[in-house]
Amino acid sequence: MSVRVLIVDDQAPFRDAARAVVEATDGFDVIGESSTGEASVDATRQLKPDLVLMDVNLPGINGLDATRRILRDSNGVVVVLLLSTYDEEDYASKAAECGASAYIAKSRFDPDRLTAAWATATKPSVNSSHDPGP
Numbered sequence: 001m002s003v004r005v006l007i008v009d010d011q012a013p014f015r016d017a018a019r020a021v022v023e024a025t026d027g028f029d030v031i032g033e034s035s036t037g038e039a040s041v042d043a044t045r046q047l048k049p050d051l052v053l054m055d056v057n058l059p060g061i062n063g064l065d066a067t068r069r070i071l072r073d074s075n076g077v078v079v080v081l082l083l084s085t086y087d088e089e090d091y092a093s094k095a096a097e098c099g100a101s102a103y104i105a106k107s108r109f110d111p112d113r114l115t116a117a118w119a120t121a122t123k124p125s126v127n128s129s130h131d132p133g134p
Helices: 012-023 037-047 063-073 088-098 111-122
Strands: 003-008 028-034 051-055 079-084 102-105
Touching: 003 012, 003 037, 012 028, 012 051, 012 111, 028 037, 037 051, 037 063, 051 063, 063 079, 063 088, 079 088, 079 111, 088 102, 102 111
Parallel strands: 003 028, 003 051, 051 079, 079 102
Antiparallel strands: none
8 A cells, every 4th residue: 555645835846856756756656736835734634645745835824834734634644744945954843843754855855765754754653552561
């Protein structure tokens, strides 16, 4: 079963580039694209992706606010990766604050980074397992 991906970016050339990366990554399929924050929230409700690749700077609500809405609406079931041209050092903490699983600079986005970020985001955490103890 493949990972269903929604690409969100206001620039068509980057949506095309992101689509190429996703299509070159085994086990990942693009199911839709959006160009605004509001449209990404609606598309997530309709398409029910497993993963949203979210640009930070979008017309209307920005990618950080769209991420918060998507995660709230999906009860955290969707994984969101933030992508932008900003340095990772500047945006890693903002990604965490809005609930995104990771931040990847657009210049570094490739199949290896996509696969690694997905694996990290979906790895069961020690805290999520319930161990009633003795």
